Amino acid sequence: MFLKNLFKRTSEKIELHDIQAIILRERPLPYHGVNVFLEMQDGQSGKAFLKELLPYITSAKNWWDSDDAWLSVALTYEGLKKLELPAATLESFPDAFKKGMAARNQKLMDINENAPEKWEAAFKDSRNHIAVSIVAKSKAELDAKRQIALHILSNHAGIKLRFQADFDTPVEGNFNHFGFRDGISNPEIEGSGAEQLNSKERPIKAGEFIFGYTNEAGNHYPMPQPFEFARNGTFVIFRKYHSHVAAFNKYLSEQAKSKDEQELLAAKMIGRWRSGAPLNMCPFKDNATLGADITKNNDFDFSNDQSGKLVPYSSHMRRMNPRNSKMAVMSDVNLHRIIRKGVGYGPALTNGSTKDDGKERGLYFIAFSAKAMETLEFLQKEWVNNGNFVSLKNERDPMIGLNEGKGTFTMPGDPLPKRFIGMPTFNTLKGGMYLFIPGINAIKWMSEVSL
Structure with missing residues (x-):
């Protein structure tokens, strides 16, 4: 696996053996997996289940070797309450985590098409307590x-299976449902051991993503207590989106005449060609070799394109990482990065089809972040569903913004910019939740702690 050659054991400074693998480990190619959501009937059942599952939870030790399947576990706030953790521990969690994602929908711009009342039934109540994720x-x-996890589950009558959500690589070669290469541009974490792939960026302090380490400000973010419980854990953002691929293809066909023009518009909306090649490195034609090269396809900044004529300011890639x-509204980009581990579900749509x-x-x-709730609220409200920070008023992200048939996308050019109007929402939110993913030792503590 190529990642083995990008790892420097001498730079390992964080406690990989106590961090769950999913936070750092890259998905295999192809990947197959399942997210299992469980309900706890009582705290003792939950503790017994975690204790039996503990030996099978995969740590981030040797995380660069993604050949083996791995299993991870996380809990919602309702799950932590059901586990009957000490009151001081429960009280130490942030309010946004306690209230849950649905209750924060206004701050997240989860309204109209994306409003919680329109979510799938599985996400509308508080009975999702434990999430088990397996990737292979x-x-x-x-x-x-999966059979190991289900066998353990069968040993505990007080733990009920709510639902399983299978996922796998949507399109061969690690492309998402829209046909673009996936999994590019995660931040490099200081002390994780990964070699720096972007010569224009520096690794970000581990404390931005994992509790117990120094953050970008040189201190520690507020964390759940006691310290031993929080150390090497972090918060998880989980959101399910339905992708309207046919609507995307139809919009391209309506806005651009030739196939080449449609591909260029799609690339401008994303910031990359479908191969993964960044527009500012090959602005006129896709370069599949560059797109597939992990050592080169993210090694750039926007110093040669401050006008946005190569990569529009409103493109998805530039919004989510302005580099x-x-x-117009200054912000420290490094404070708003997240580790993304999104996965696709469902069958691929017939290539290029405009019919759903x-x-x-x-x-x-x-996604993972030590301040996940705060970060997601910022990203959703300011960078995804607003354009003021790049002087584009209320223009929204073309791919994940709430555009509702009224969206506008601006492509700078000479002598005048091009504007594309009437853009629909291409990804509709079907549900979501916040979870806490503990360190390995914290799971042991939770399985044994008593009031």
């Missing part, structure tokens, strides 16, 4: 791990 490189390995763009086949397909957006 083959269906056989996935099924083997060194000159923004009625099948469920989309993305499970999974």
